[in-house]
Amino acid sequence: MIALALDVAPDAGGAFLEATVRTATPLALAALGECVSEKAGVINIGLEGSIIAGALGATVAAGLVGVGGGFAAGALCGLLVAALFALFTVGLRADQIITGTAITLFALGLTGTLYRSLFGVSGVALATPTAGVVALPGVSALPLVGRALFAQPLITYFTWGMAPLLAWWMARTHAGLALRAIGEAPDAAITAGIRPRRWQAAAVLFAGAMAGLAGSTLVLAQAGTFVENMSAGRGFIAIAIVVLGRWRPIPVLGAALLFGAANSLQTLFQSMGWTGVPYQLFLALPYLLTLAVLAGASGRAASPAALGKR
Amino acid sequence: MMSRRAAQWPRQIREPLRQAGILLGVAAIALLMLVGLLLLTGHAVGPALSALVRGAVGSSYAFTSATLVRMVPLGFAGLAVSLAFRAGLLNVGAEGQLLMGAAAATALSLPLAHVSPWLAIPLLLLCGGVAGAGWAGVAAVLRARFGVLEVISTIMLNFLALYVTGYLVRGPLQEPTRINPQSDTLPSALQLPVLLDGTRLHAGVPLLVLAAVLMWWWLSHTASGFRVRAVGASPSAAQSAGGINVSRTVLLAFLGSGLLAGLGGAVEYLGITFALYENFSPGYGYTAIAVALLARLHPLGVLVSALVFGALDAGANAMQRDAGVPNVVVSVVVAMLILLIVAADRFVGQSTIARGTSGRPAESGT
Numbered sequence: 001m002i003a004l005a006l007d008v009a010p011d012a013g014g015a016f017l018e019a020t021v022r023t024a025t026p027l028a029l030a031a032l033g034e035c036v037s038e039k040a041g042v043i044n045i046g047l048e049g050s051i052i053a054g055a056l057g058a059t060v061a062a063g064l065v066g067v068g069g070g071f072a073a074g075a076l077c078g079l080l081v082a083a084l085f086a087l088f089t090v091g092l093r094a095d096q097i098i099t100g101t102a103i104t105l106f107a108l109g110l111t112g113t114l115y116r117s118l119f120g121v122s123g124v125a126l127a128t129p130t131a132g133v134v135a136l137p138g139v140s141a142l143p144l145v146g147r148a149l150f151a152q153p154l155i156t157y158f159t160w161g162m163a164p165l166l167a168w169w170m171a172r173t174h175a176g177l178a179l180r181a182i183g184e185a186p187d188a189a190i191t192a193g194i195r196p197r198r199w200q201a202a203a204v205l206f207a208g209a210m211a212g213l214a215g216s217t218l219v220l221a222q223a224g225t226f227v228e229n230m231s232a233g234r235g236f237i238a239i240a241i242v243v244l245g246r247w248r249p250i251p252v253l254g255a256a257l258l259f260g261a262a263n264s265l266q267t268l269f270q271s272m273g274w275t276g277v278p279y280q281l282f283l284a285l286p287y288l289l290t291l292a293v294l295a296g297a298s299g300r301a302a303s304p305a306a307l308g309k310r
Numbered sequence: 311m312m313s314r315r316a317a318q319w320p321r322q323i324r325e326p327l328r329q330a331g332i333l334l335g336v337a338a339i340a341l342l343m344l345v346g347l348l349l350l351t352g353h354a355v356g357p358a359l360s361a362l363v364r365g366a367v368g369s370s371y372a373f374t375s376a377t378l379v380r381m382v383p384l385g386f387a388g389l390a391v392s393l394a395f396r397a398g399l400l401n402v403g404a405e406g407q408l409l410m411g412a413a414a415a416t417a418l419s420l421p422l423a424h425v426s427p428w429l430a431i432p433l434l435l436l437c438g439g440v441a442g443a444g445w446a447g448v449a450a451v452l453r454a455r456f457g458v459l460e461v462i463s464t465i466m467l468n469f470l471a472l473y474v475t476g477y478l479v480r481g482p483l484q485e486p487t488r489i490n491p492q493s494d495t496l497p498s499a500l501q502l503p504v505l506l507d508g509t510r511l512h513a514g515v516p517l518l519v520l521a522a523v524l525m526w527w528w529l530s531h532t533a534s535g536f537r538v539r540a541v542g543a544s545p546s547a548a549q550s551a552g553g554i555n556v557s558r559t560v561l562l563a564f565l566g567s568g569l570l571a572g573l574g575g576a577v578e579y580l581g582i583t584f585a586l587y588e589n590f591s592p593g594y595g596y597t598a599i600a601v602a603l604l605a606r607l608h609p610l611g612v613l614v615s616a617l618v619f620g621a622l623d624a625g626a627n628a629m630q631r632d633a634g635v636p637n638v639v640v641s642v643v644v645a646m647l648i649l650l651i652v653a654a655d656r657f658v659g660q661s662t663i664a665r666g667t668s669g670r671p672a673e674s675g676t
Contacts, residue, residue: 288472
């Protein structure tokens with residue numbers, strides 16, 4: 001497919017890979033966080049809410065204190081939304097699925113309300129400063145993969161680093177083992193002196209902060225502006241990515257790249273001059289892929305045994 | 311903890327009283343939330359709330375042409391979510407099923423333009439219901455065959471329905487001048503009859519009441535309705551002690567749920583919008599979750615709670631028009647209502663809702 005593209009436009013392949021990595025970054029951030037939360041037995045369908053809250057928080061803060069502050073504020077907003085989720089699910093043992101659905105609705109409504117109240121509905125797009133690309137000298141000039149892998153904003157490199165770090169943490173540290181014990185065998189974990197609720201709350205907050213970073217990335221490294229509902233189901237896609245990555249950080253990163261690729265096919269096909277196919281089909285591709293992945297991943301399932309249980 | 315005196319009251323009195331108390335508390339907190347949000351966003355609370363009330367029940371026109379009219383899609387979608395919930399399914403896909411119902415009715419309205427309305431209107435409604443059931447059927451199959459959590463699959467299907475609608479109104483179903491991304495206007499002969507001259511109140515309202523009564527009767531008086539409730543209460547008990555075919559019952563409930571949502575979409579098209587366009591549903595399917603929970607999943611209760619949310623929706627639009635408060639503020643109130651109801655259930659114990667959603671056996675990979 002890439003070879004075909006190269007026939008049409010010399011740089012189409014490189015542009016495709018670059019777009020793949022760019023769209024995969026927020027998905028990977030959210031999915032890595034959710035991976036940790038699910039390992040602790042909590043499925044957070046409210047991830048979408050943390051993403052959109054992170055996006056708005058990043059927009060507001062970036063305008064005031066710049067890009068770095070934008071990312072920090074985005075993470076904080078994502079964390080706050082997740083704290084509300086944790087309050088109801090970990091604190092009150094309310095149903096995780098219903099609570100998550102409500103949290104998403106809550107955050108979509110709240111961000112819409114705040115955005116319209118703060119910036120009006122003038123129709124003028126609010127431009128934020130955007131994160132600059134950090135090109136690694138030498139390697140970023142490599143053909144095809146150079147720009148995709150080595151000329152990205154810092155948040156992408158952060159994501160690259162986060163996956164192996166989490167993998168190591170979960171496999172090799174005492175804390176990581178404790179976290180997994182809670183998701184697999186909560187009763188045994190309690191016997192071992194672990195306090196599940198504290199760990200679950202911490203894991204949910206971590207996932208919320210990561211989802212907030214994902215939302216910040218959408219604004220500060222991609223769109224350069226906030227749009228209502230711009231999270232566009234990425235929270236739910238991230239949950240599918242966790243399943244596809246079999247609850248392991250590095251495969252999760254790989255799965256996110258696959259979804260990024262599905263998203264970027266659109267630009268690739270456009271550059272190839274495919275105009276006969278309705279563009280909605282390409283827009284629908286990530287959602288179709290999510291369904292296919294979830295269907296295909298069953299049977300070989302290895303989800304944490306206590307996932308979603310109270 | 312219940313006081314000793316309350317504990318001695320007969321259950322028939324105690325239970326509704328307790329429920330009413332919970333709902334009142336929840337409503338009061340939601341109102342406080344709304345006021346807080348208005349203050350936070352710098353809106354004048356008085357004018358905003360008065361616009362809310364006026365827009366919902368301030369005049370007979372507001373009541374019939376805004377509140378009652380919005381109650382219809384919310385009610386059908388609320389019945390849909392309730393039915394799924396009763397079987398232990400969380401159908402977040404009423405939004406997409408409603409869209410597909412409207413799209414199917416739109417697609418069929420052209421070929422049926424010259425057929426007698428007595429035949430055409432029921433056919434269009436049926437077609438909408440079947441399309442909604444079909445869309446839900448995809449999620450049902452994914453759940454039954456592949457163990458895909460329906461919460462995620464139905465949300466993905468919502469996005470897909472949006473893109474299908476977007477394609478239809480920019481392609482095959484676009485109006486002839488090809489300027490606006492919307493369908494032809496439905497010929498007036500095929501529109502649902504208006505019940506009160508000078509208003510938008512249409513025959514969809516009695517149709518909704520009929521659907522709610524039928525669903526209530528079916529759930530409480532038929533064997534298949536009982537099976538749905540049994541599976542929702544405890545799939546394993548229904549299987550082992552009741553000898554119920556759980557997966558068939560779940561499929562049935564899912565299809566019925568989609569049917570109701572699709573029907574709601576067709577009714578909305580035939581009764582109010584008369585055309586299909588991209589933002590056909592302003593999130594009716596999501597509000598429907600709150601409608602169902604507030605109604606304690608009771609079909610007749612859905613009528614009341616759909617009326618409440620219809621009024622809230624109508625009021626929110628008036629609030630945006632007259633007081634400049636963004637109408638999405640309603641989503642926040644709806645979400646808070648869901649959270650509070652779920653939390654209240656945990657506090658007072660003995661949940662009537664959602665026994666089966668996250669407590670289900672972990673046979674699925676999601």
